[in-house]
Amino acid sequence: MLVPQAVLSQARHNPSLAQALHSHLIKCGLHDRHPYSASLIDSYAKSRLPHHALRLFLSLPPPPHPVAWSSALSACNLSSNPRLSLSLSLPILRSYPTLPDHFVFATLFNSFASLAPLHLSLAKQLHARFLFSPFSHDDVVKSSLVDMYSKFSLPLCARAVFDSISSFNKASWTAMISGYARNGFKNEALKLFRVAPNRDLFAWTALISGLVQSGNGVDALQLFVKMLREGIEILDPLVLSSVVGACANCALLELGKQVHCLVIGLGFESCVFVSNALVDMYAKCSDLDAAKGVFLGILRKDVVSWTSIIVGSAQHGRAEEALALYDGMVSAGVKPNEVTFVGLMYACSHVGLVGKGRELFRSMVEDHGIRPSLQHYTCLLDLFSRSGHLEEAENLVRTMPVAPDEPTWAALLSACKHHGNAKMAIRIADNLLSLKPEEASSYILLSNVYAGAGMWENVSKVRKMMMLMDVKKEPGYSCIELGKESYVFYAGETSHLMKDEIAALMRKLDEEVRKRGYVPDTSSVLHDMDQQEKERQLFWHSERLALAYGLLKSVPGTIIRIVKNLRVCGDCHTVLKLISTITSREIYVRDTTRYHHFKEGRCSCNDFW
């Protein structure tokens, strides 16, 4: 043999040896013969030289050997562009329909999984071809199918394949647990996890991460504690990045800090995935200084590191900082992605930088080749409408190449209301009404617009629709963290142990805000009741209860952080601004759509949310 097997295997993780071997094989005239060509492709793939691997593969005479083909596909999957897998494979599949072996099938399903939700129809066609192939009983291929259907958000299809697997393998169990958990099938995920033959770190991570992704952060955190109690050793940091994410989603700053300590204790602070999650967690928990501290400590900042701090700064109304960070990102040679531009345009819309936002949108498309999504158009629309360019915003929503959804119309409607353009508001409200929204907040917005225009028939129509569609206004609650404990207050709640002190402070503050010209704005109260009752409802909104409790219990001068499950209403927003002046306290409120930073009578959202 001209090339010993040892050399071939050494070249797998050694780029220069792979290239030297390639030269040698060209001299021997063997570079395009199997198995040498396949080994070379594999070496290039594993040496992280995917383009070398693909160039060699494409130079081979047809039909390709399946080993060379699957090695080339591995190169595609390892590269940052898994779409290459399809462009490479579709012509081969058309010309040689029976050529794929089990290795090719498994690697191709892996490619489809990483491209989901795109190309589902092609993926299903390939699944059909696999079923009619001589490899249809291969369990490794079936495991890749379980993972693929999970990533296509089709856990029932994944389960059907999973049930056809003949012998146990860890990969299929992990993929199925993850598939259930991430797609909102919490009970099925837990049930499968309980009977799993091997509950290793992979299975725990699949379950915990999946629950975080489907919005079950509290369940995920409880399971993480259980995992620690069961003595599962945290050998790699993957589960930690998800746990940090759970703290971020639930806005649990103190717990987030404890997990940060655990990350340091276990020696994973240099892992960029975990650091990125920490940056996001601190930003989402309203501690932007801590987020910056973690960000500055990341040695090799990637696009997610930069984007996390840009988005965090933007959400806290620090537009100039977000834009300066973007300049830093460009100088550091890190290419922005579609999420970066969402953050940047969000920053611009908050301070009315219309020209800059428009320029960023152009640059995203022309300089970075990013196709704008509905969310980018919604950002652009927000930018126009917030700064009063309502006609341009409406024109955009009617001409953009993607269909507007309920939040898009709601954003425009909110801007019309803010700028007092009743005529356009009614036009937009009619569009929103025709979409039959499911969100209670949209109905309230609609009802307010019609009520403002004196269109009582439509007000009643909106309320009837709410009843017909069984849309109920979710009970409002606010959460406040004090020390290591957090407290939840529901709107109108009067059962708290300190209810008398809370009510007394609220009355005192009410007197103070009225002295400063506050007049209750009851437009967000839907029910037919007299003015006094409407004002009473506002008075007991959950964020006010949480704030009063925070003022009573926290260390004077410290920041008060509140998280609310609904949007802050206009009236509470006015009151919170005034209270920040009266008490000389900074108040952060994270609601469902915005971050509000109340300080000295102003809010970082510029009264627009």
Add this chain to the structure above:
DNA sequence: TTAGGGTTAG
């Protein structure tokens, strides 16, 4: 040569 768990928007 093929299969499983991780971070940024919404």
